[in-house]
Amino acid sequence: MPQKHFVILFLLLLTSTIVFSQKDGYWDKERATTKEIVVSARDRIVIKSDDLPTGTTEIVYRITLLDENQQMAGSLVSVLKAIPDPTGISQGSAGAVFILSKISGDDTCKYAIFSNGTLASDYKKTGKTNEACLVQDTPVSKDAKRLSVDKSTCLKVNSNAIWFGFESKNWIMKQKIILEIVPWVDNKLSKGWTVENRKSIIEQCKTSNLAQKMTNSDDFCVCILDKIQNKYTFQEFQKLLAIERSKAFKDFGNSCFGETGLSNATYSDLRKQASVLAKQGKHGEAITKWAIIINDGKANALDYNAIGTSYLLTKQYGKAVKFLQEGEKLDDSELLIQLNLAHAYLLNDNFKSAKAIYKEYQSQNVTDSLSWTQKINIDFETFKQAGIQNENFERVLKMITK
Numbered sequence: 001m002p003q004k005h006f007v008i009l010f011l012l013l014l015t016s017t018i019v020f021s022q023k024d025g026y027w028d029k030e031r032a033t034t035k036e037i038v039v040s041a042r043d044r045i046v047i048k049s050d051d052l053p054t055g056t057t058e059i060v061y062r063i064t065l066l067d068e069n070q071q072m073a074g075s076l077v078s079v080l081k082a083i084p085d086p087t088g089i090s091q092g093s094a095g096a097v098f099i100l101s102k103i104s105g106d107d108t109c110k111y112a113i114f115s116n117g118t119l120a121s122d123y124k125k126t127g128k129t130n131e132a133c134l135v136q137d138t139p140v141s142k143d144a145k146r147l148s149v150d151k152s153t154c155l156k157v158n159s160n161a162i163w164f165g166f167e168s169k170n171w172i173m174k175q176k177i178i179l180e181i182v183p184w185v186d187n188k189l190s191k192g193w194t195v196e197n198r199k200s201i202i203e204q205c206k207t208s209n210l211a212q213k214m215t216n217s218d219d220f221c222v223c224i225l226d227k228i229q230n231k232y233t234f235q236e237f238q239k240l241l242a243i244e245r246s247k248a249f250k251d252f253g254n255s256c257f258g259e260t261g262l263s264n265a266t267y268s269d270l271r272k273q274a275s276v277l278a279k280q281g282k283h284g285e286a287i288t289k290w291a292i293i294i295n296d297g298k299a300n301a302l303d304y305n306a307i308g309t310s311y312l313l314t315k316q317y318g319k320a321v322k323f324l325q326e327g328e329k330l331d332d333s334e335l336l337i338q339l340n341l342a343h344a345y346l347l348n349d350n351f352k353s354a355k356a357i358y359k360e361y362q363s364q365n366v367t368d369s370l371s372w373t374q375k376i377n378i379d380f381e382t383f384k385q386a387g388i389q390n391e392n393f394e395r396v397l398k399m400i401t402k
Helices: 003-021 076-080 093-099 117-126 195-206 218-231 234-239 242-259 262-279 283-295 301-313 317-330 335-347 351-360 372-385 393-400
Strands: 025-027 033-039 044-048 056-066 109-114 134-140 142-148 163-168 175-186
Touching: 033 044, 033 163, 044 117, 056 076, 056 109, 076 175, 109 117, 117 163, 134 142, 163 175, 195 218, 195 242, 218 242, 262 283, 262 301, 283 301, 301 317, 301 335, 301 372, 317 335, 335 351, 335 372, 351 393, 372 393
Parallel strands: none
Antiparallel strands: 025 175, 033 175, 044 163, 056 142, 056 175, 109 134, 109 163
């Protein structure tokens, strides 16, 4: 490969590596801290940073001690403009040198960093640094470091400030210290969606009517969480009225129910649960499951047949007639529905309507291997075992075997 082409290829690979390694966030220069501090001789002072923006995951700070008439050559913010994200600051001393100020005085100081104001106040009184999260015990005229939530106890995801404690090493004259802090803000976390806040939405979702229909509602609730995070910051969502939050959950829930393919899976699972309950003789619980499917408008003809069967076996004949007639509207060729409807008419003292159905289909099979007459015999035995007796059972059997 010609050397020119090799160089071009190397530069392209280097550029792509840098682009893909960049973090999704920004240096928040608008909320950077820049403070000029005067420390009296042999004194200690504590300085709190300006409020860190929500979503701060890293900071870069710079400390510069100046002689009386010295001025900063360039701000830390201007230096960081050339660095796309914190990964551009190399680890160790090389990175510190890059962002160090170009000027400093002859004075030196020690400093320590604290994660809360109480610890910082104790340091100011006692000078003890055992509770500090970072200690610079060797006097310096300038220093710069990068702190991140995953590598330093000084910074936490929910931190709103950090505290710097300075101890002057000039025993005669006061010192002038410039403290600069620039936060790096993660785009996602800047919306306030911490782990705890996301968990609160998931837990609320788990109690919704839709989620309770599912054996496993994890994917469903994560889908709702994603939609809420995309539309609102956590603070915005919390400020919604209760009725507005409820509507958001409902709207996003309906959308996720269709998008994630959970609809078919959920109703299929409800059918399985209802069938198992019915086989166990728990017809009341089975009816509740079938009713969910029906009320949600997802029922097919066999769902109506199933709930009709459970109503028959719990001696709720009027309701059995009602739901079986609805099933017949969906599929009047389904003989299981026709047979159950005949049973419902018979047990509801409407022998005339029952007789017409029993006679109409007596020469057909209800399934590929089960005849109409065989199914009637099976059903009548099931009724008897459930304590359901009717004087017309024998009459029907004689009628269809002629």
